[in-house]
Every structure is written in structure tokens, then in C-alpha cells.
Amino acid sequence: MINKEKIDRKAKEFEIPQTSVEKDYVFGWILFGIFTGSDLKDVIFLKGGNALRKGYFENTRFSSDLDFGIPYDVAREKLLAEVNKVCDFIEQNAGVKFLKSENKIEEKFSASEAPIPDLKVFELRVYFKDFYGMGDHIKLKIAMDVTRFDKVLLPLQTVTLIHPYSDATKLNCSIRCMKLEEIIATKLKCLLQRQHAPDLFDYAYSIKLIGGTLNKREVIESLIKKTIFGRNPHVLKNILKQTPFGYFESYWIKGIVCAKSVVMDVKEAIDLFLLELENLFSIYPDNGYHQFAYFGPELRIPIIEAGRKQTLLKIRYNGAERIVEPYALKYLQRKDGAQREYLYVYNRIGGSSQPGVRSLVAENFQSIEITDEQFEPQYSIELSKAGEKPENPYLFDPNRPAKARVRRTGGGRRSGPKYIYQCGICGRKFSKVKMASSLSQHNNKSGYRCGGRFGIYVTTKL
Numbered sequence: 367m368i369n370k371e372k373i374d375r376k377a378k379e380f381e382i383p384q385t386s387v388e389k390d391y392v393f394g395w396i397l398f399g400i401f402t403g404s405d406l407k408d409v410i411f412l413k414g415g416n417a418l419r420k421g422y423f424e425n426t427r428f429s430s431d432l433d434f435g436i437p438y439d440v441a442r443e444k445l446l447a448e449v450n451k452v453c454d455f456i457e458q459n460a461g462v463k464f465l466k467s468e469n470k471i472e473e474k475f476s477a478s479e480a481p482i483p484d485l486k487v488f489e490l491r492v493y494f495k496d497f498y499g500m501g502d503h504i505k506l507k508i509a510m511d512v513t514r515f516d517k518v519l520l521p522l523q524t525v526t527l528i529h530p531y532s533d534a535t536k537l538n539c540s541i542r543c544m545k546l547e548e549i550i551a552t553k554l555k556c557l558l559q560r561q562h563a564p565d566l567f568d569y570a571y572s573i574k575l576i577g578g579t580l581n582k583r584e585v586i587e588s589l590i591k592k593t594i595f596g597r598n599p600h601v602l603k604n605i606l607k608q609t610p611f612g613y614f615e616s617y618w619i620k621g622i623v624c625a626k627s628v629v630m631d632v633k634e635a636i637d638l639f640l641l642e643l644e645n646l647f648s649i650y651p652d653n654g655y656h657q658f659a660y661f662g663p664e665l666r667i668p669i670i671e672a673g674r675k676q677t678l679l680k681i682r683y684n685g686a687e688r689i690v691e692p693y694a695l696k697y698l699q700r701k702d703g704a705q706r707e708y709l710y711v712y713n714r715i716g717g718s719s720q721p722g723v724r725s726l727v728a729e730n731f732q733s734i735e736i737t738d739e740q741f742e743p744q745y746s747i748e749l750s751k752a753g754e755k756p757e758n759p760y761l762f763d764p765n766r767p768a769k770a771r772v773r774r775t776g777g778g779r780r781s782g783p784k785y786i787y788q789c790g791i792c793g794r795k796f797s798k799v800k801m802a803s804s805l806s807q808h809n810n811k812s813g814y815r816c817g818g819r820f821g822i823y824v825t826t827k828l
Contacts, residue, residue, distance in 0.1 A: 368460075368531055370498050376531070380625040386428045388497055388506060393420065393432060394529035395460050396492075396508070398537045399452035401527070406448055410436050410512070411522050413544040413552070415568055421525040421543040426571055427564065427624040431509035435516030435544070442488065445512060446471045449490055460533070465493040465505060474511060486514045519588045520545040546572070547581050551588035558593065558606060558753045559670075561613040563621035563632075570635035573642050586646045593753045594697040594707070597656040602753075603647040608663035610671070611636050658819060659706035661695060661728045666752070668736050669695065669709060673749035678714070678739045682732040688716030690724070691741050695752040698761045702809075702816055705759075712744060729819065787821030796821060 368391055377384045397420055401407045412421060415429030446469065453464040474489040490510040498504075523545050529537045544552075553569040556562060573580070586599070595602040618632040661669065672679050673692045681688050690711035699705045708725040715721070723745075784797040789805060794816070796805060805821050 368497070368533065372532060373497055382428060382623050382625065384498075385496075385506060386623050389430070389508060390419075390428050391531055392456070392462055392494060392506075392508060394527065394531065394537055395456045395462065396432065396452060396510075397527055397541055398529075398539055399455045400448075401541045402539050403455055404448050404452060406436065406440070406445075409438070410434050411516075411518075411542040411544060413549060415564060417543045417549055418546075418568055418572065420528050421523070421541060422528075422546055423571070423575060424528050424530055425625060425628045427567055427622055427629075429564070430623075431511065434510065434512045435518070436512060436514055437516060439486075439514045440488075440512070442471055445488055446490070449492060449510070453492065453494075459536070463495040465495065468493045468505075488512045488514070518544060518548060519551075519591055520548045520584060545584075546576075547584040548588050550580070551585050551592060554585075554589050554606065555592050555753070557609060558602070559750050561610060563614050563617045566614055566635055566639060567618075567622050567624070567630060570638045571630055573638055574630065577642065582646055583649060586649060589646075592755075594755055595660070595753070597705070598654070598660070599647055599650045600652045600654075601657055601660045601662065603643055605663045605666055606643055607640060608667060609639075610667060658729050659704075661707050661709065665709075665728055665731055665734055666695070668734050670749050670752060672736050673747045675736075676740050676743060676747070678737045678741055679711070680735040680737050681726075682734075683717070683726060684730045685732065686717050689714045689737075691744070692747070692749065693743075693745050694748040696756050697759065698756065699759050700761050704816055704818070789816060789818040789821050 373384050373387050373391070376387045380387070393416060397412065400410065404410075411434065412432070413435055414431075414433030415427065416432050419426050419429055449471075450466050450469060453466055453469070456462050457464060468491075470491045471488055474487040475485060488511070490512065492508045492510060493505045494508070496504045496506055523543050524540045525543050527537055527539050527541050543549075550569055550572055553565045553572075556565045557569070590596050590599050590602070593602060614636070615632050622629060668679065669692050679690050679692055681690060690713050692709065692711050694710040695707055696710065697705060697707050706727060708727060710723065710725055713719075713721055713724045717724075784799065786795055786797055787805065788795045789808070794808065796808075805819055808816055808818070
């Protein structure tokens with residue numbers, strides 16, 4: 367077992383608290399125990415911040431927990447029994463004293479609280495006595511998250527466990543990790559949904575160390591597959607570029623535990639983040655397609671901030687001023703196949719109808735403002751899920767056949783050239799007497815309302 371003198375020496379070397387060193391040391395032994403002696407060793411994999419520190423980079427930040435994934439379900443009792451078995455192994459081989467009677471396991475999220483639809487995560491809390499002989503007064507907690515039915519996009523990697531301590535030779539083993547490119551893509555997705563300093567640090571530090579050898583196509587394609595922006599990835603790029611960086615500057619020093627010799631300055635991290643965005647998204651053409659269907663940064667940022675602070679929004683929508691409570695941004699599909707984001711709010715005041723739940727679309731906003739007035743949520747605020755693909759993407763029952771509709775044809779004709787435009791959403795063609803790409807509200811070829819408002823010029827008929 368590493369003694370307190372060595373802990374002190376490491377803490378002084380890294381210029382971090384002793385408790386961070388103690389936890390990092392125990393993390394190494396837990397990973398060694400899981401991937402050499404656990405029944406889960408061939409199926410479980412490590413992801414998140416500690417996958418970077420324990421699988422890829424020795425000199426990166428100290429993460430506060432362990433995040434695992436597993437491709438199928440595992441019984442609560444089985445998982446706790448395996449973790450307790452690992453604790454016994456560590457006690458015998460490293461002398462760390464665990465408080466197994468206090469180890470706990472529970473579901474981390476209810477269905478409505480999960481940041482990703484249908485996310486199933488066990489949260490384990492494992493306790494051990496500190497290394498300074500004050501176990502009766504001080505115990506340290508390790509948080510371990512295990513995501514069941516976890517799906518990965520890129521092949522899992524087998525890497526050597528990084529354990530920068532005096533007993534490293536005892537812990538010579540391989541561990542299974544999420545691929546680095548997918549970890550980085552996940553960090554970018556998290557930055558889309560929350561302002562968490564460690565996510566920015568992990569992304570920027572990874573790019574700084576190995577940006578030239580990183581498979582950037584795998585990063586960006588994984589990111590797009592994890593989000594709703596497949597039809598226009600540059601909308602996502604523009605949202606990320608407008609990230610409210612002031613929040614990171616306020617929490618950088620407090621939120622990043624890292625050896626002072628390698629820690630990045632927040633400005634350096636932001637500059638690298640912005641520069642690399644252009645490189646990552648360069649494989650996609652910026653054609654403006656389907657842009658209207660998303661809430662851009664000018665709307666998205668105040669919506670998410672208001673949801674986090676639980677403050678009312680003052681908006682002008684369809685020419686009317688409203689006061690609303692924000693609850694969710696969801697990307698849904700109508701019967702005609704058109705897909706777009708909808709903002710779900712509780713409309714308190716304003717508009718032409720009584721107060722109640724409303725779904726709003728981006729193109730009908732004229733203004734948005736965060737107020738100082740807080741509200742008590744009537745429903746779950748799900749804005750941390752913004753940008754995720756919904757579990758049920760339909761605004762209708764896809765198993766119910768659509769009703770046939772009869773369309774009437776119009777009357778007279780006008781002389782002169784006709785300019786033909788095709789809707790970029792439904793493909794329907796329109797004859798116009800002037801060259802103008804804007805389209806009025808219309809139905810698609812199946813008779814259902816289409817969200818397309820701009821057409822693509824096709825030809826001119828004389």
C-alpha cells in the first residue's frame with residue numbers, strides 16, 4: 367500500500383489536495399481488480415474523464431468518479447457483489463480499508479430525469495478509510511456510474527492501465543476503454559447541453575496533446591450520430607461557437623484538478639476549442655439546408671439558461687408578447703415526414719388563447735429575453751436533453767394509416783414566364799410569376815402541412 371509520505375510527495379508534486387491523490391490511487395486498484403478478477407472484465411468498459419487519465423494520458427486532470435458502460439443489463443445485486451469482491455481483493459493486496467457495509471447502489475435517474483431518453487444507470491458509492499490513520503473520523507467516497515445497454519459507435523480499445531505510483535509494476539494489465547475519438551465526441555455533445563468546465567478541459571487538452579494524430583472524421587461523425595443535426599451539421603457548429611464561455615472562466619480554477627505543470631489556461635482552452643471547430647466541421651458543406659428547423663444559438667442559449675435557473679422567458683412570438691416557462695426542446699417528425707425542433711413551454715400570459723402548454727417553432731420568434739422572475743416547475747425541465755435524438759420522434763402514431771385528402775385545383779391563368787421552385791423539404795414544385803425563393807404555407811404531396819418556407823430554383827417556363 368502506498369503510505370502517507372508518498373501521498374504527500376505526490377500531492378506536493380502535482381500541487382493538488384491529498385484526497386485527490388488518494389482517490390486516484392484507489393481508482394487504479396479498482397480498475398485492476400475489475401479487469402483482472404471480476405466476472406464483468408470481458409464486457410464492461412471505461413469511459414469519461416477517467417478513461418482519458420487511466421487509459422490514454424498520464425498527465426491530465428484528476429476525475430472525481432469512474433464511468434463505465436456495459437452492453438446489456440446487469441442485476442443490482444450482482445453488480446454490488448462484484449464491486450465488493452474487488453474491494454476484498456484490494457484490501458488483501460494493497461491494504462486499503464473499505465467500509466463495505468456502507469457501499470450502496472441505486473438507480474441514478476428516474477425516467478423523466480434522464481439526460482438521454484431511456485438511459486439506465488446504476489450509481490455505486492464505495493467508501494474507504496483515509497490513508498492518514500484517521501479512519502474513525504474521515505472516510506472517502508468513490509462514485510461509480512455503470513450505464514446498462516450502453517451503445518458505442520466506434521470499436522472499444524484495449525489499452526494499458528496508467529497508474530503513476532510506486533506500485534505500478536503490480537498493476538500491469540490491460541483495460542477496455544471507449545475509443546478516444548468517441549470520448550472526445552461525447553465531450554463536445556456535453557458542451558452543447560451544459561457548461562461544465564471539465565468537459566472543455568478534456569476536449570481541449572486531448573486536442574493539444576494529439577490533435578495531429580486524431581481521427582477527426584471519426585470524432586465529427588460520432589458527434590453527428592449522437593445528436594439531431596445530421597441534416598445540417600453547421601447549425602451545431604454555430605451553436606458550439608456561441609457557447610457562453612464566461613461561465614467556464616468563473617469555474618475554471620475551482621472545477622479543474624490538475625497538476626499545475628500541465629494545466630491549461632482557460633483562454634488557451636477556449637481558443638483551441640474555437641479553432642478546432644472549423645477543422646472538425648470542414649468535411650461537411652455549409653449549404654444552409656434545413657437550418658430553419660433548429661433553434662439557433664440566439665434562441666437556444668437563453669432558453670437553456672432560463673431552464674437551468676428556472677426563470678421565466680419573455681418572448682415575442684407571431685407578433686404577440688408572451689411570458690412562458692421553458693421545459694423541453696424536442697426534435698420531432700410530422701406525418702408528412704418533416705422534422706424540426708419544438709420548444710415546449712407553459713404559456714402564462716400572452717397570445718390568443720388561455721394559459722397552457724404550447725409547442726413553439728424557431729421561425730416564429732421575433733425576440734427572446736430572460737427575466738429575473740423565477741418559477742416553480744409544473745413539469746420536469748428536460749432542457750439538458752436538448753440536441754438528443756428522442757426515444758419517440760413522432761408527433762403522430764406511425765402505425766395509424768393516414769387519411770386520404772382531396773385537393774382542389776385553382777382557377778385562372780396568367781400570361782408571361784413562370785419560375786419554377788421546388789420545396790427543399792417535401793419536393794413539391796411551385797409556379798411563381800416572380801423570381802422569389804420564399805414559399806407560403808403549403809401541404810406536401812400527401813396532403814399534410816409542410817414546414818418548408820424556401821424553395822430551390824428549378825427552371826423557367828415561357
